[in-house]
Amino acid sequence: MKHHRTLALAAALALLGVPNVQTVQAAEPSATAITPKEGWYHQIVNASFVAGYAILPKPEGVMIIDSRPTARKYDIGHIPTAVSIPDSQFEQLTGRLPVDKDTLLIFYCDGPECRLSHDSAFKAEKLGYTRVHVYAAGYPDWVSQGHIGAVSIPYIKKLQDEGAPMTLIDSRPKERKYDKGHIPGAISIPDLQFDKLVDRLPADKASPLYFYCEGLSCTLSSDSAARAVKRGYTRVKVVPEGYPEWVRRYGPGPTADTISKPAIQVGRDTSTITVASFERIYREAPDTIHLIDVRDPAEFAKGSFKGAMNFPIKTLERRIGELPSDKPIVxxxxxxxxxxxxxxxxxxxxxxLVTYFIDAEIKWSADGSHTITE
Incomplete structure (x- = not known):
């Protein structure tokens, strides 16, 4: 039996060893603590019910619908797997609804004071849909319950065009997927290697992180997002439509053969590498340099850069012949x-040998992150 994984708090709890008490597919709407208001649709569900369907791979027989404006609301944050059908454009966009009138439809908008989802639900019922429900607490409740939100591909493109700070992570296998084409600016952290490559994420746990993989049939990005939440990152979202949707909208992205590797930038002293240059190379192309830690073994054991080799300065002269020569040394x-x-x-x-050194103060934390102060 195929196991579905949630994109919400349940995924993070599973990584912590807490049993997942949410059902994959709920047969009936769950009870809700919200008191119905006049004008509301009569079938109301809560976050637990929705979470059973906001999963990847996307289940058949259900559609979650965001009734809010697309660019102003849906693009910047929505329930994973939801489609955008703004209530103001409902009649023009009915073609996005499923052909099967027995499909479970779950409408939501911006909370108890928002009527857009209720209005859309009534319209869907008039079209003959027989299983229509409204998540009245809406997206604000989804986030407050600890569930991971999603953003659209157009929003990622907008952030890139604006030069907004963000870290975009490709969770697919590197050689088989990322190297053959990825969203521009994305870094490769395959989900299966997440714990080994976590140092590629920014040290600041408040940095915005966006995870994607191979579309609505792929769980890798949601799994990695949950791992990032477990490690304390507070602004984590997924891009469920992933690379296939990028290709559909904007064309294929760069490949390993076409992408330019970040170059080493030297400081005022040409023997040094600038901190900014080092951080970019360490994050985007760590395999293009050799990292040599010249501290004592006891210091090295307490924390160092991922992949670094330990050549204590006291032993370097007699071990000089062991230094690798195929890449620049830092x-x-x-x-x-x-x-x-x-x-x-x-x-x-x-x-x-081509060598540089980092002329700055470096500290490592217990979780493997680091800070560099010039």
Whole structure:
């Protein structure tokens, strides 16, 4: 039997080892604590009921419908798998509704004071749909219940065009999917390698994160999003339509053969790499450099950059022949002193190597994140 996973708090709870008490498909509407208002549609459901259907892969026989304006509301935050049919355009957009009149329809908008979902529900009933319900508490309640929200592909494009700060994560396998085409600006953190590559995420837990994968049949992005929430990130959303929708709207994205790797930018001292340049390379193309930690083993054991090798400065001279030569080397320590010494020593003993060092104060946290202060 195919197992569906929620895009909501249940996914995060599962990662924490808490049993998932939500049903995959609820047969009847759940009870709601909201007191019905005059003019409301008569079938009201709550977040638990909706969460049973806001899952990936998207289940058959159900459609969740956002009755709010598309650009102003739906694009910037909606229930995962929901489609946008603004109530003001309902008659013009009935073609988006399913042909089967027995399909479960769940309408929602912006909370108890919003009537758009109720108005749309009445219209759907008049069209002959037999299983119409309204999530009256709407999207504000969805978020307040701890469920992960979703954004649209056009919204991601808008953020990119505006140069807004964000981290866009491709959760698909790197070589098989990401390298063959991805949304421009996305970084690759395959869901199966999330814990190993979590250092590629920004250290600031309030940074906006957007996860995507291969569309409404793919669960990888929602799984990674739940892992990010578990690690303390507070502004996490998914892009359920993912890369296929990007291709449909804007064409294929860059591939491993066409994308340009971030170049090393040197500081005033040409022996150093700028912090901004290092952070970008470490985040987007860590496999293009060798990271050499020249601190003592005890310091190295307490935290370092992912993938770094430990060459304590006291042993570097006798181990100089072990330094790799196929990529540029970036030496680092905790403050720039020992790493600068390592760079100078290497230039004396193996001048053919391309080496730089980070001349800044670096601290690592227990969760693997880091901060660099110039």
């Amino acid at each position: 030496f680092f320590c905790g403050a720039g002193g020992r790493s600068g010494e390592a760079h100078d020593l290497t230039k004396q003993l193996r001048p053919q």
